[in-house]
Amino acid sequence: MSDVTIYWRPGCVFCMRLENALGASRNKATWRNIWEDDEAREFVAMVNDGNEIVPTVVIDGRPHTNPDPVLVARALKG
Structure with missing residues (x-):
């Protein structure tokens, strides 16, 4: 399994699509909300x-x- 971090924000339809597509394997990733995490927001912008x-x-x-x-699913499955 790969190291996977997903940067997202509430209301993002593309984020919801990704989350739904990953199913239960989504829990293997680290999720960082860019609206609640300034460091995450700065990284995404960078x-x-x-x-x-x-x-x-x-x-x-x-x-x-x-x-x-x-x-992403392949990376989470290894």
Whole structure:
């Protein structure tokens, strides 16, 4: 299993799509709400040219902006 951190915010339809697609494996990831975590918000902006685009998913240290849920599911399953 890979190290997976998912940066998200409430109301984001793309975040909800990712969460639903991951099913029970979503609990294997670390979820960080950019509206409640300033460090998370700053990180997302840094890797997205100043934009707070979510979901931003970091898999083994590599950020992916709004990735295909299949990529994240594979990383969580190993």
